[in-house]
Amino acid sequence: MTPVEIAIVALAAGGVFFGVVAAVGVLRLPDLYTRSHAASKSDTLGAVLTLGAAALTFGADVPTAKTVLLLLFMFLTNPTAAHAITRAAYDQEIEPWTTDEEGDA
Amino acid sequence: MSELTPLVSDVLIGAAGAFAVLAVVVLYRVASGPTMQDRVIAVNIIGSNTVVIIALLAAAFGEPGFLDVALIYALLNFLMSIAISKFTVERGGII
Secondary structure, eight states: OOHHHHHHHHHHHHHHHHHHHHHHHHHHSSSHHHHHHIIIIIHHHHHHHHHHHHHHHTOSSHHHHHHHHHHHHHHHHHHHHHHHHHHHHHHTTOOOOOOOSSSOO | OOSOOHHHHHHHHHHHHHHHHHHHHHHHHHHHOSSHHHHHHHHHHHHHHHHHHHHHHHHHHTOTTHHHHHHHHHHHHHHHHHHHHHHTSOOSOOO
């Protein structure tokens, strides 16, 4: 295997790992805010690593530039979308989950 | 690198399959998430997984035309999240 192939396989494996982390977080965490934390960070990192693997396969050409632009776009918009949704939820006064005994939870 | 070795394209297709399975798993949160925002976040994850799947298939099959589809899908996915978060709350700004 050439070094580029090793890098492709490693980036794809890392991306799948962080995708699994995001899915587990969205299924298992207790409330909307913690779930959006898993969605915005883990899922963004998984998508960016996997798109990096895809970009390496094209060599130095126009498709590589397109994939890198797609990567940057995902890197900017995924956390922004999660932030906007979570802020809308906070404005609708959805209560955050807490372990506080004195609270009304 | 114009020709991928079979191992690399197998790895890319396997990663695409793993992301498809993860999208189906996250569908549970879309069906059962108690608030509407839970469902929107889960649908957002499914959309970004779809973008990654399309880009991986473009790389594995050597079809750069799929990348345009992935770009438009990413744009629409972002627009969906922003539009829903905007129109569920009556407020001045968007973000």
